[in-house]
Amino acid sequence: MARNIRLTLAYDGTRYAGWQVQRDRVSVQSTVEASIEALTGERVSLLSAGRTDAGVHALGQVVNFFTESTIPPDKWQPALQTRLPHDIVVRDSQEVPADFHATYGAKLKRYRYVIHESRIENPFIRPFAWRQNGPLDVDAMQNAADLLVGTHDFRSFESHWPNTDTSVRTMFEARLTRASGWNVWGAAPVSADPGADADYIVFEIVGDGFLYNMVRSIVGTLVCVGRRAWTLAQFQHAFQALDRNVAGETAPAQGLFLVSVTY
C-alpha cells in the first residue's frame, strides 16, 4: 500500500515562477517533484499547504505525496536534498497517516512580511524585503493591524474577486515589530540592541486561511497608514468596504515568507 510522506520545505523563491507547476516555467513544485522522480523513478503530484506566488519565499512550507518506495521516512530528507538546487531545502521528512492532506488539513498559517526602511538599496536584502524610503509610523500601523484580528470578511484584501467561496477568515495575530541591528546581512553594526538603526519592520500574521494576495494587499494598505497618508479611520473604511479597489496597493512578492503551517 502506498505510503504518505510529509516534507517541510524552505525555499528562496527568487528564481521560481512560484509554487505551482506552470508550462515552460520552473516552479518549486516541479523542481521538488523532479527530485522525487530522480530518487524513486515515480512521478508524484505534491499537495501543498500554500501555493506561494512567484518571488515569494517559504521557511516552513508543508507538502505531502504518496509513494510505493520503501525508503525509510527520515531518509527522504538527505536523499532528496542531494538532488535539489541550493535554494530549495528539505527541512524534515516523515511518514504520516493516509488521510493527512497538506492543503485541506492546514489549520493555521503564519506569514511574515519584511519592510526595509532605507533610502539606499541593500543588495543582500533586496530579494527579501520591500524597501520604503521614508520613516513609517509603526504604532499607527499596529493600531490598524489590530482591526484585522478576529473573524472578518477580508474581501477588500482579495485580488481576483469574485471567487467561488466565502471571503470570511479568522486572524489570530497581526503584529508589527520594528527591528534593528542584529542582521548579519545588513551594513548595520552587529548588535542585538534595537536602536537608532532599527530599519526593519516585520509584520507577522496568523490565520486559519488567506485569500489570494491577501497578506500583500494588507501590507500595502498598512503602509498607507505608516506613511501617514491614511488615518486609522480611512484604513477601517477600506477594510469594511469589501471592495479591493478601495484598499492600498499590493506589496511586492519578495518581502513575503510562508513561515509555518499548523495541522
Next chain:
Amino acid sequence: MARNIRLTLAYDGTRYAGWQVQRDRVSVQSTVEASIEALTGERVSLLSAGRTDAGVHALGQVVNFFTESTIPPDKWQPALQTRLPHDIVVRDSQEVPADFHATYGAKLKRYRYVIHESRIENPFIRPFAWRQNGPLDVDAMQNAADLLVGTHDFRSFESHWPNTDTSVRTMFEARLTRASGWNVWGAAPVSADPGADADYIVFEIVGDGFLYNMVRSIVGTLVCVGRRAWTLAQFQHAFQALDRNVAGETAPAQGLFLVSVTY
C-alpha cells in the same frame, strides 16, 4: 583637470568572479566600470581598497577613479545605480583630492566572517555563511583569536607564499560573537534576544592589511579549535610556524564580507 571620485560599494559577490577584471568572466570591477562608461562615455580604471575573491561580499568596498565629467559628486550615486544590476549598490559618492588612492591610502580594513551552526542547510543563508554541523566552542575560538591581536608575521595564514613583500601585519581587533534570533532570513523566531537558537558565529577582524586568503585561513584554523580538534597550544604552534601547511583549511569564500575601510 580630471576630478577624483570616490565611491563606497556594497555587493553580493555570489554571481561574480571576484572584484578584479578577468578575461571572459564577469567581475564586480568590470560591471562598475561599464556603468561609468554608460554614464559618461569614459573608460576608467577603478582603484579599490581590496580585491575580493570570487563569492566574497562587500558592505563597504571603497574605490576611486578619475573623470573629466562635470557630474556633481553626489549625483554619481543615483546615476550609476540606475545602470547597475541589483546585486551591486553604490552607497555613497564624493569628490576627493587628487592624491586619494583607494588601495594605498587604506589604513584599516574590517572583515566579517559568518559561520552558521546547523545540521540543515538554510537556502537564505547558504550564500552568506559557512555551515558547520556541530556545536563550536566559541570561548576556545576567542582565546585563539586573542593571539592574533598585535603585530605579527601572518605567513601561516597566507596562500601562495612566497610573495615579494613582508607578511607582517598588525591586527587591532579579532572578536567572535555568538548571535541568535534576530535574523529575518532565518527560520528562527524573530527576536532580539540571544538565546537557545544562537546558531550564528560572527568573526570580525580589523587590521592594517591582510595577506591573500588570510581571513579565510584564520577562520578555517579557528574552527579546528572550535571543534575541539585542536588545543590553544596547537593553534599557537601553527600560527608561529610561519608555514601555511601547518594551519587549518581555508574557509569558503561565501562567508566573508569586506565591511569597511578607514583612510
